[in-house]
Amino acid sequence: MKAVVYSGYRELPVVTDVPEPACPAGGAVVEVRATGVCRSDWHSWQGHDPVALPNIPGHELAGVVASVGPAVTRWRPGDRVTVPFVCGCGTCAYCLAGDAQVCPHRTQPGFTGPGSFAERVAIHAADANLVGLPESVDFVTAASHGCRFATAFRAPTVHGRLMRGDWLAVHGCGGVGLYAVMIGGPASSAPTSSTTRRPSRSSPAAARTCRSTRSARRSPPSTRCGRCGGAAGTCRPVSCSAPPPPRRCPWT
Numbered sequence: 001m002k003a004v005v006y007s008g009y010r011e012l013p014v015v016t017d018v019p020e021p022a023c024p025a026g027g028a029v030v031e032v033r034a035t036g037v038c039r040s041d042w043h044s045w046q047g048h049d050p051v052a053l054p055n056i057p058g059h060e061l062a063g064v065v066a067s068v069g070p071a072v073t074r075w076r077p078g079d080r081v082t083v084p085f086v087c088g089c090g091t092c093a094y095c096l097a098g099d100a101q102v103c104p105h106r107t108q109p110g111f112t113g114p115g116s117f118a119e120r121v122a123i124h125a126a127d128a129n130l131v132g133l134p135e136s137v138d139f140v141t142a143a144s145h146g147c148r149f150a151t152a153f154r155a156p157t158v159h160g161r162l163m164r165g166d167w168l169a170v171h172g173c174g175g176v177g178l179y180a181v182m183i184g185g186p187a188s189s190a191p192t193s194s195t196t197r198r199p200s201r202s203s204p205a206a207a208r209t210c211r212s213t214r215s216a217r218r219s220p221p222s223t224r225c226g227r228c229g230g231a232a233g234t235c236r237p238v239s240c241s242a243p244p245p246p247r248r249c250p251w252t
């Protein structure tokens with residue numbers, strides 16, 4: 001099959017012929033119909049997140065199940081699916097508690113094994129990790145969800161502990177930040193505010209769901225929370241940009 005491969009860090013990736021992926025006993029081989037390019041792919045290509053070389057990158061995928069291993073019970077060839085950024089083993093205590101993202105046996109296409117910049121990709125623990133797609137969701141849309149939605153999900157819902165009426169301030173309007181806005185608002189009926197150093201990113205996507213969007217370069221007002229505009233102490237800040245997340249609203 002064809003795949004995008006790089007043989008060394010920062011070396012030019014090439015499209016070349018590679019062997020078909022083997023189907024894990026509890027996994028599936030997915031025929032890739034759409035795959036996204038993520039900053040994480042760039043990090044592995046740079047060598048910041050070491051991978052075995054040569055490597056096929058790609059983890060934001062959607063496609064059709066081509067084959068399943070003998071231990072798989074929930075899926076069969078022809079099913080339309082996508083996957084989260086981190087695939088858990090499905091059986092350890094973390095996975096059973098719903099925390100597959102920190103599973104000690106987790107796998108990630110493009111990092112722990114060949115990724116989705118290929119015609120087909122192997123996914124481990126298919127019963128735990130594959131997510132079925134309704135016919136109404138096209139492959140390109142689905143491929144954009146698995147990484148950024150799963151990455152953003154726990155920030156507003158678990159770590160931010162959003163409660164009804166809280167303001168949610170999302171700092172950074174890249175893919176993860178926009179999904180934090182999408183998840184946080186409906187999860188708590190929270191008014192949301194977003195800040196970005198690149199105003200073009202916040203419009204129009206953030207504007208559809210945010211009470212306000214602000215430039216991170218703008219000086220905050222002194223009498224109100226400068227990030228979200230709410231009363232001091234009511235803001236739940238979520239950082240989806242490069243600096244580490246603040247433990248409390250930095251403007252109050």
Ligand SMILES: [Zn+2]
Pocket residue numbers: 038039040059060085147148
């Ligand atoms: Zn990604």
Ligand SMILES: [Zn+2]
Pocket residue numbers: 088089090091092093094095096100103104105106
């Ligand atoms: Zn696990």
